[in-house]
Amino acid sequence: MHIPITSQPEYGNLVNFSGNMNLPIHSWFNLKEGYSSKLVSDLMSELKIKEGKVFDPFSGCGTTLLTAKEKGINFLGFEVNPFLYTLTKTKIATYDSSSIQKIYKYKSIIKNRSSKVQKVQRVGLSIADKVFGSQLDSILRYRQVILGIRDEKIRNFYLIAFLSVLERCGFAKKDGNGLRYPPRKKPEQFITAFSNKVEQMLEDIVDGQVADSNNKVVFGDCRNIASDFLEEHKNSAALSVFSPPYLNCFDYTEIYKVELWFGGFVNAYSDLKNIRNSSLTSHLNKEIVPEKGMQMIQKYITAIRHQDIWSPKIPDMVDSYFSDMQKVLRNVHKVLKKGGHCVIIVGNSAYGRVVIPTDEILAVIGESMGFKCIKLDVARKLNTSPQQQKKITNSEKLRESLVYLQKC
Ligand SMILES: C[S@@+](CC[C@H](N)C(=O)[O-])C[C@H]1O[C@@H](n2cnc3c(N)ncnc32)[C@H](O)[C@@H]1O
Numbered sequence: 001m002h003i004p005i006t007s008q009p010e011y012g013n014l015v016n017f018s019g020n021m022n023l024p025i026h027s028w029f030n031l032k033e034g035y036s037s038k039l040v041s042d043l044m045s046e047l048k049i050k051e052g053k054v055f056d057p058f059s060g061c062g063t064t065l066l067t068a069k070e071k072g073i074n075f076l077g078f079e080v081n082p083f084l085y086t087l088t089k090t091k092i093a094t095y096d097s098s099s100i101q102k103i104y105k106y107k108s109i110i111k112n113r114s115s116k117v118q119k120v121q122r123v124g125l126s127i128a129d130k131v132f133g134s135q136l137d138s139i140l141r142y143r144q145v146i147l148g149i150r151d152e153k154i155r156n157f158y159l160i161a162f163l164s165v166l167e168r169c170g171f172a173k174k175d176g177n178g179l180r181y182p183p184r185k186k187p188e189q190f191i192t193a194f195s196n197k198v199e200q201m202l203e204d205i206v207d208g209q210v211a212d213s214n215n216k217v218v219f220g221d222c223r224n225i226a227s228d229f230l231e232e233h234k235n236s237a238a239l240s241v242f243s244p245p246y247l248n249c250f251d252y253t254e255i256y257k258v259e260l261w262f263g264g265f266v267n268a269y270s271d272l273k274n275i276r277n278s279s280l281t282s283h284l285n286k287e288i289v290p291e292k293g294m295q296m297i298q299k300y301i302t303a304i305r306h307q308d309i310w311s312p313k314i315p316d317m318v319d320s321y322f323s324d325m326q327k328v329l330r331n332v333h334k335v336l337k338k339g340g341h342c343v344i345i346v347g348n349s350a351y352g353r354v355v356i357p358t359d360e361i362l363a364v365i366g367e368s369m370g371f372k373c374i375k376l377d378v379a380r381k382l383n384t385s386p387q388q389q390k391k392i393t394n395s396e397k398l399r400e401s402l403v404y405l406q407k408c
Contacts, residue, residue: 003363004375008402011379014039015345015400020063024204025091029164031061031084032174033243033250035345040067040241043402047341049073052238055335057222057328058280062088064241065217075215076233076335078222080279081252082265083163088217090156097207099153106154107198111191114141124268125261131170131179135190139169139262142194147264161201163259165193172258177250177283179258221278223327230334237335243345244328245282247321247358249314254285280328281320290316293323296364300356307352314351326365333369336407342371347382347400353391359401371405 013019019036020026026037040063044054054068059077061084068075069092079085095103120140122128132139146162149155169190172179218229245252253260253275260266266275276286292298301315332342348358363373382398389395 001364001367003360003373006375006377008377008379015379025066028091028160028201029061029087034061034063035243037063037067040064043241043343049239053236055237055240056242057332058242058244059088059217060084062091066091077217078220079217080221081275083256083259083263085217085219086156087160090160093153095205100205100207102154103157110145113145117141117144123261131172135169139190143262159263161197162194163263165197166258166262169193174255178254222331223324225331234334235337238337238340240332240336240342245280246347247282247349247356249283251283251285280324281317284311284313284317288313288316288320291319293319297322303354304351307354309351322361325362329366330369333407338407340407342405344403348398350384350392350398355392355394355397357397359403363403366405370408372408374404374406377402
């Protein structure tokens with residue numbers, strides 16, 4: 001199979017989230033692993049998508065879905081992390097004048113009630129004190145009041161405002177696969193940061209749109225979509241744009257653990273474990289059942305087994321990752337119409353000297369199930385340490401790319 005590979009450096013700045021930080025609603029939470037709304041709208045123009053549905057099986061913070069909504073195109077998404085699911089749901093929600101009025105009213109209610117909380121409930125996250133120090137008490141008071149709001153739309157609006165300022169107000173910083181404590185980090189004052197965030201979010205919501213209950217994000221695992229759901233949505237989407245977790249051992253439940261605990265999505269370590277186990281096999285913090293998956297992956301697995309790798313679970317993770325992606329692509333294929341496009345934004349990875357060309361492998365898997373691979377656009381090269389760079393023979397394959405598939 002021949003895959004046309006072209007370099008598209010203009011996508012280099014769009015495969016990250018920074019462009020979204022100047023946009024209404026998109027900027028509500030900075031998802032470092034996300035991509036820009038402009039990338040989605042450029043793809044819609046390039047592929048001439050003016051109607052039909054847009055599908056994102058890994059919705060993250062909802063960039064694909066929100067961009068479709070802004071363009072008046074129907075959308076459907078899946079997300080397995082309850083914090084990111086709620087974030088997407090809140091960003092794509094429709095706010096009418098009555099809900100906007102209620103949201104305004106709650107600004108002062110939250111402030112007043114939080115000072116009157118009698119018994120402050122703690123969270124079970126072991127690092128809570130270390131992360132928030134003396135601000136922990138006021139953060140917990142606001143949390144308690146917000147989680148007690150009965151109206152889901154209002155609660156979610158304030159919960160997202162609350163969660164989106166936590167990183168700025170603490171001593172910890174998200175860094176790669178977890179948290180770091182930079183010695184010079186100065187936490188912002190929580191009450192001011194929260195109040196400013198609420199003002200910013202209120203400026204972004206406008207009245208007047210009509211809600212469509214078919215346009216939604218579903219809380220669930222996109223590898224295992226119920227057959228009646230697939231039946232209902234089959235052959236309906238014109239485009240699927242998504243970015244799966246990369247094969248780089250990043251665990252989203254670890255990166256977003258503060259938001260998961262403080263948002264009340266997780267109340268015990270066993271809850272975290274459950275989310276990990278229902279997420280794609282792209283990290284080592286979950287139970288990985290060894291399987292001898294696809295034949296074409298085996299040469300990479302064998303090569304990795306001969307490397308000096310930091311965990312013996314890595315070969316099984318690689319194997320399961322592609323078996324999982326096969327399940328996802330099968331579901332995407334079902335949801336797309338004939339002729340519908342699928343664009344996967346993905347980065348390759350290296351273990352020892354071995355580069356795993358995830359982009360090319362996904363193209364081959366796609367072809368095996370009824371897609372045609374149109375092209376592979378390389379957006380940018382990925383960095384690795386100079387020592388590793390020297391060891392890797394095909395380091396040009398360490399890249400972030402867009403894989404274009406079309407349903408035959
Ligand atoms: C790279 S992020 C997506 C970023 C997103 N495109 C954006 O710009 O916001 C991958 C997402 O996939 C989610 N995820 C992982 N496994 C999943 C699964 N089995 N089903 C649905 N979502 C999953 C993760 O929680 C994470 O939010």
